[in-house]
Amino acid sequence: MITRRTALLSGIGAAAAAASPAFGQARPREVRVGVATDVLTLDPANHRNRDTQNVIRNIHDGLLTRDADMAIRNEIAESWRQVDARTYEFRIRPGIRFHSGDMLSAEDIKFTFDRLVKPNAMGGQTSPRQGLLGPLEDTVVVDERTVRMVLREPWPILPAMLPFQEVVNRRHVERVGQEGMQSRPDGCGPFRLAEWRRGEAIILERFAEYYGGSPEIPPAGPAQVDRAIFRVIPENSSRIAALLAGEVDIVSELPASAMRQVEASRTAQVMRVNGTRTFFVAINNAKPPFTDLRVRRALNHALDKGAIISRILNNTATPLRGVMSPDAFAFNPDLPEYAHDVARARALLAEAGVPEGTEMVIDTVAALRELAEAIAALLSRTGLRVRAQVWEGAVLTPMWQTPERRRERDMFLTSWGNGALDPSDIMVPTLRTGGRGNTAGFSNAEVDRLLDAAETEVNPDTRARMYREAQRIVTEQAPWIFLWLPQDIYGVSRRIANWRPQADSRINLHRVRLAG
């Protein structure tokens, strides 16, 4: 039997459950999510912000979506096929209604994608999401329920990128204009906007005439709850307190240090999922002594990743031998490993003629300071003198962007997101010669050739082979110190059923049920 005393002893959260039903239980069919920042806008075409997208995606649906296992599923599209290397055709589900009552047609699909990719199509501005659709040139209406997307050049990851784009109502945009779109959405998703209390909360209510979403992800049909609320609580500790007090049901970005507190609470639990962001230390490949492959390999051997993952990251990260997430398309599971071996690292450094006591600096931002310092300390065991230097993000990112500006820098602890879970979305920018995120300044003719060929290769097996080969070369050339893939950690109330976190960090509330 649980007495009041043991409940109190077992943690403040349990105590909250025992002593204070006041805030927790008087709201049967409402799910609340605690988020760190308010949305910037409710216009699906006018932002590049993940938290913003999380809210918008509950109001709007896309042509395609992903299930919790990251498989690509039809949503507004009933079916699709690739006509040729540069053309995709989508057949739209009949009877889809927007919140305003308007029926969705192929015209809305064309309007949505034109607004995203055509220059100045957004009231004179160009959508900041244009780049997410690569070489999409035009969207053509074939008939009432069919559209074709025409690409300038083959781009096999189009289906993987479409879940990021939400369909808007053409007539609504014409009615409310560019300004109105910022705060008055008209989607066809499971929830409609009830109220946006800026800086405080977004309140959504169930859309009864929802067509049901992807039938491939059960249960289809209108949302299971009456209201969904995204509540802004910027401070981590306050967000956790709100979860433990029963004021919110789901919190994202739970710090690893709070996992035990949440698990001990009885009212909430911890849920984890592999994220999509690869962490690495970019080594300045153009600067001696890092031009020497032996030095780059020595740094990889020198680092005890396991120690950092277990002691600092509370075992909430998966170590990587290369660039790709194990969940991604074309992940190469057979990469060679730079085993932790300080003696080997010392020998390689000596071979390369790097004297003991050589000073090196790892640049990073304040949020990663602890990790950078741990990495520096572990690398210093080789006799090098490595230290971490913390910069403000606004200064650091540009500093590493071009070869001239980073000429004097050594190493850069950073990360790259790969929401599409496809090598094209991470290897091309970070490892192709001149890529916009190629902070290491890595350049390898064979890798460039493979990445370019894979970019336009239509056969998925051939594409995967090319990417696996490119991953092997990259790992062997060690342009980075390969680190890990952090898990996304969520605190979830035990009254929430039928929800789990997914790798793309979407918080989809359509199918959430409340237990009890």
Added chain:
Amino acid sequence: MTASRLVERLLQTLPVLFGISVIVFLMITLTPGDPVEIMLADSRATPEQAEQLRRDLGLHLPLHERFLVFLGNAVTGDFGVSFFHRRPVIEVILERLPATIELTLAAMLLALAVAIPLGVAAAVKRDTWLDRALSAASLFGVSLPGFWFGILLILLFSVTLGLFPVGGRTPFDLEVARVSGFLLVDTLLAGRLDAFAAALRHLALPAVTLGLPTAALLARVVRSSMAEVLTSDYVLFAEAKGISRARVLLRHALKNALIPVVTVAAIETGSLLGGNMIVETVFGWPGLGRLVVESIFARNYPLVQAAVLLYAVTYVTLNFLADVAYTALNPKVRL
């Protein structure tokens, strides 16, 4: 105090405001970090798109031209468009400002309500255990870090006891028409006592977190000022005349002792307005402070400039009002 003196005193604030606007403009603009690069970080924007964005934001102009544009517009109340909201700055600020003012005033009222009785008590019982205990308590209060104290309050009163909500400004099932933006006022205007009570409960913990350190500071001011007044001749005379102790304290001593308190309280109100971003962050309070911090990190120049200028104007105004109040309370002092 004549009206012309008042106007003259007001005009003296203009150079101060101009100086501040120069400093604000230069500091944020010269801080390393390019808003365009931040906005396009991780995106696939081409250099042409970046250039287009730079033009859209008016950042292609040379520094001095940008300053003149800023100044010219600022005089007419136009502070430009917030980079990441893509809406007029003034609109974004006005949306958040009432929440901040409401919290600040609540904290200041609370601080005065706590500080005056305690300060008077400490002065009257000078050098007793009460005086020393209050002095220790106020030292503790002044040293309290807001983020730590706020979270402790949340853990005790929200999580464990369930008496107050963890954060936010109102419950979600509560809708009150926005008239002034001040929830306590709007709920009363709407005649909704339940909503008023709910708003008050949301306000309680943030106001305590923000108000207590101020209370501690003010209590020390009240104590020393009161202690000084209590030894003055007119108080001794009043007591010698046989006027009751309470009457001497409240009517004769306190009125005079409050003069420095008014000054400190006015200036502190200015600091609270500008300095409550930590409390706003801890309690998820949708105020201006949080917005400004986010804007600094994103190099959202127009918003930071407008907000800092607003803080400066408020501070200068409060100082001015304190001076005016000072002369009203103490006829010996002239502007």
